[in-house]
Amino acid sequence: MPHHPVHEYDVLVIGAGGAGLRAAIEASSAGVKVGVVSKSLLGKAHTVMAEGGIAAALANTDTRDDWRVHFSDTMRGGQYVNNWRMAEIHAKEAPDRVRELEAWGALFDRTPDGRILQRNFGGHRYPRLAHVGDRTGLEMIRTLQDHGIHKGIGFHMETTMLTLLQDAGRVIGAFGYERERGRFQIFHAKAVVLATGGIGRAFKITSNSWEYTGDGHSLAYHAGAALIDMEFVQFHPTGMIWPPGGRGILVTEAVRGEGGILLNKDGRRFMFDDIPPAYRNQTADNEEEGWRYTQGDKNARRPPELLTRDHVARCIVREVRQGRGSPHGGVFLDVSWIKAKLPNAAEHIKKKLPSMYHQFKQLADVDITREPMEVGPTTHYVMGGVRVDAETQMSDVPGLFAAGECAAGINGANRLGGNSLSDLLVFGKRAGEHAAAYAKANGAGQINNAQIEKAERAAMEPFERNSAVNPYQVQEQLQDMMQDLVGIVRREEEMLCALDRLRELRAQAAQVVVPGNREYNNGWHTALDLDNLFTVSEAITRAALERRECRGAQFRDDYPEKDSTYGAISFLIRKAADGSMQVSREPIPELRPDLKQIIEEFK
Amino acid sequence: MAQATFRIWRGDSQNGSFQDYNVESAPGMVVLDAVHDIQGSQAPDLAVRWNCKAGRCGSCSAEINGNPKLMCMTRMSTLDLSQPITVEPMRAFPLVRDLVAHVGSNYRAKKSIRPFKPRPPDFPDGTWRMHQRDVDRVQEFRKCIECFLCQDVCHVLRNHGLHEQFIGPRLFVYSAALEMHPLDTESRAGALKHSHGIGFCNITKCCTKVCPEEITITDNAIIPLKERVVDEYYDPIRRLFRVFTG
Ligand code: SF4
Ligand code: SF4
Ligand code: FES
Numbered sequence: 001m002p003h004h005p006v007h008e009y010d011v012l013v014i015g016a017g018g019a020g021l022r023a024a025i026e027a028s029s030a031g032v033k034v035g036v037v038s039k040s041l042l043g044k045a046h047t048v049m050a051e052g053g054i055a056a057a058l059a060n061t062d063t064r065d066d067w068r069v070h071f072s073d074t075m076r077g078g079q080y081v082n083n084w085r086m087a088e089i090h091a092k093e094a095p096d097r098v099r100e101l102e103a104w105g106a107l108f109d110r111t112p113d114g115r116i117l118q119r120n121f122g123g124h125r126y127p128r129l130a131h132v133g134d135r136t137g138l139e140m141i142r143t144l145q146d147h148g149i150h151k152g153i154g155f156h157m158e159t160t161m162l163t164l165l166q167d168a169g170r171v172i173g174a175f176g177y178e179r180e181r182g183r184f185q186i187f188h189a190k191a192v193v194l195a196t197g198g199i200g201r202a203f204k205i206t207s208n209s210w211e212y213t214g215d216g217h218s219l220a221y222h223a224g225a226a227l228i229d230m231e232f233v234q235f236h237p238t239g240m241i242w243p244p245g246g247r248g249i250l251v252t253e254a255v256r257g258e259g260g261i262l263l264n265k266d267g268r269r270f271m272f273d274d275i276p277p278a279y280r281n282q283t284a285d286n287e288e289e290g291w292r293y294t295q296g297d298k299n300a301r302r303p304p305e306l307l308t309r310d311h312v313a314r315c316i317v318r319e320v321r322q323g324r325g326s327p328h329g330g331v332f333l334d335v336s337w338i339k340a341k342l343p344n345a346a347e348h349i350k351k352k353l354p355s356m357y358h359q360f361k362q363l364a365d366v367d368i369t370r371e372p373m374e375v376g377p378t379t380h381y382v383m384g385g386v387r388v389d390a391e392t393q394m395s396d397v398p399g400l401f402a403a404g405e406c407a408a409g410i411n412g413a414n415r416l417g418g419n420s421l422s423d424l425l426v427f428g429k430r431a432g433e434h435a436a437a438y439a440k441a442n443g444a445g446q447i448n449n450a451q452i453e454k455a456e457r458a459a460m461e462p463f464e465r466n467s468a469v470n471p472y473q474v475q476e477q478l479q480d481m482m483q484d485l486v487g488i489v490r491r492e493e494e495m496l497c498a499l500d501r502l503r504e505l506r507a508q509a510a511q512v513v514v515p516g517n518r519e520y521n522n523g524w525h526t527a528l529d530l531d532n533l534f535t536v537s538e539a540i541t542r543a544a545l546e547r548r549e550c551r552g553a554q555f556r557d558d559y560p561e562k563d564s565t566y567g568a569i570s571f572l573i574r575k576a577a578d579g580s581m582q583v584s585r586e587p588i589p590e591l592r593p594d595l596k597q598i599i600e601e602f603k
Numbered sequence: 604m605a606q607a608t609f610r611i612w613r614g615d616s617q618n619g620s621f622q623d624y625n626v627e628s629a630p631g632m633v634v635l636d637a638v639h640d641i642q643g644s645q646a647p648d649l650a651v652r653w654n655c656k657a658g659r660c661g662s663c664s665a666e667i668n669g670n671p672k673l674m675c676m677t678r679m680s681t682l683d684l685s686q687p688i689t690v691e692p693m694r695a696f697p698l699v700r701d702l703v704a705h706v707g708s709n710y711r712a713k714k715s716i717r718p719f720k721p722r723p724p725d726f727p728d729g730t731w732r733m734h735q736r737d738v739d740r741v742q743e744f745r746k747c748i749e750c751f752l753c754q755d756v757c758h759v760l761r762n763h764g765l766h767e768q769f770i771g772p773r774l775f776v777y778s779a780a781l782e783m784h785p786l787d788t789e790s791r792a793g794a795l796k797h798s799h800g801i802g803f804c805n806i807t808k809c810c811t812k813v814c815p816e817e818i819t820i821t822d823n824a825i826i827p828l829k830e831r832v833v834d835e836y837y838d839p840i841r842r843l844f845r846v847f848t849g
Contacts, residue, residue, distance in 0.1 A: 042710065043749055046655075048660050048748075049655055049657070049660070105718075105721070107733075107741055107745060110733055110734060113732065114732030114733050132745070133742075135659075135746065138659070138745075138746075142745065146713070147718070147719075149714050150714070157710075209653070209656070209660075211654065242631060243629075243632065245656070246631070246657070354746075355657075362658065363631070363678070470647060471647065517648075519650075520650040520699050520700040521650065523647030
């Protein structure tokens, strides 16, 4: 052990996206010593890719909005299997978290009277998303980064954690390596906050970067924490589908918020063909009304393109499967048509959707002010994650906290666009605050050398084997398999087959070799991430097998209805004593009467 | 499908050389796709940074045929495939390995810039009012994705290696965003002149030309900052004022 550098912190935050940075800022404001490790450089986390905005009931653009409407929208979007206390806290605290960003230097787009402008988004009753064109995530992460670097936080960039250190059941730090020299590092901390983001790399078509291999999910699982809601994986309806290398890159929902429409190859606006009953009252029944809604007419109802993501994604899959798709196997998303409505439409589009304009022009030779884009669903977000206490964000394991995408609860069966950035801020702050309090109340734990030696040995194995299995190829096979067998449309036989394939792939992964040495070796990093991918893939598959119904993002072809018995339970995943993965059912606590009333009121 | 040869820099801070790899070029392919292809089958330990694949995160900066570019936004169709395509790391920074350069100096330089300091809130609820027209010009600077390509081409850094005396165009853009922020009350003119080396910039505009976000670095950020420094230091009344206040 002594030959590895040891970093001593009160609070260690793993991950430097929105949740991690917000947690670190809060913890350091509480006066404790904070360290942040991040897999990439600072400011590059997936938060940067968030385009649409931060959902918060500021009521700047529509004064009818308040936290109660936001709460009921979030619950409806999550099909009522959300952790309702988290949804309540989120809706109540999001406005303050947004205003705080402004106090730290963020510059949002403005209303005519100089307030923060808010835009429409899928599933939100009123225009609610504070935004900066279509680069809100960049504004948010840069604001947090630039604020955070002056708070005395220790940053360890390009550093990946392999295991959480434990002492008598409690988490007391983490062990991992820095990429540049490949040296192992010990982080000794009184509390650890996981803020590692998502799992998108388990699927072939994803908007997520190489980093999102379910690290936090897997670290927590192996430390004994429960994962919850893992069956709920969000396939964002609009990802790029061409060129092949760009497949999966996100096309923001803001395109539809600005009036973009979805068309099949026959030019039919197919979203009008299937409007779920729960949304019928709130959805326009003609094109004209939908257009007026996007232009801020308060008496108009939203166009069906702005229904929840799970629903829109399924409608797209239906069109493609029934032979009405676009040339590259998606559908058309057209915002250029608004030139029929607005005098300077091209300028307007470039101003409101600059990144989209740029992205399509450069990567696909498509000018979105003149022609439609081709889009299809892409793995975007996981609603499931570490089960946490709503107030403190602490997991079942003492000293271990989680926030943001790697934590679960607020989103239920489907997340509304814009609720992610606000989730990162609200629960990042809470995690930082409570981790700091925990660190103040508890001493440092004892590091167990045997645990470190074991993790170190396992990490070095890929250099020592005599075989020829390539880590990238194992990863690719896993991604193909999950895409095919546990994707948007799921069936029991296919998922059972996925479990078999996972066993085979794990066996292959145990034979993976990498050439070269430990210095900035991407092949080695890919090999070390595989285990996390297997853990989350298995968790998703097992939970999806158990939920024999359709709800939100979970779509079972063999159980095509929603089943109310599943409306009051969540599936919990834990590691059993023998090392196997166990699924259990857990009842969702009954909704507080005042919250029930709010939901009724805004039905 | 066409064949393309990539001549990629392999090596660390001590030794290195270009190595050739053949790749099938498919329609719509970008340089980063080719690099991933090579990594996946021919050179698993090839070091490269990337995240978003969409020109949004600024991780994949490199020199392609000698031009500073984002690998994820450089289409193969814009390159002459009859010649080997060279890909090498940003040369203005120390090398880590292969295509990965040390960009830590930029993070250190940012920390030396005085942070945002807003005026007191306009309203008791802690909020301010700002108009879009006042926010527009700062929003241009805030588009920066920290790819550091501008730093890579600036001769003050690249040829003269003044990383510790000159913060470089990216950090001038950052300083300008703070200085022109409608709520900010801090002054950075002294630091710009004395420790951040704005005087070394002789407005060659090379930085502006390579910025993938098309930020008009020189005209909109650096020149106005230089004017602020002049106002602060060479304005006779202010100068007199400084004599008395120290
Ligand atoms: S204009 Fe100034 S900062 Fe930009 S490249 Fe030239 S010398 Fe460097
Ligand atoms: S100013 Fe432009 S070139 Fe320089 S770092 Fe920012 S985005 Fe890159
Ligand atoms: S990978 Fe993000 S800019 Fe190229």
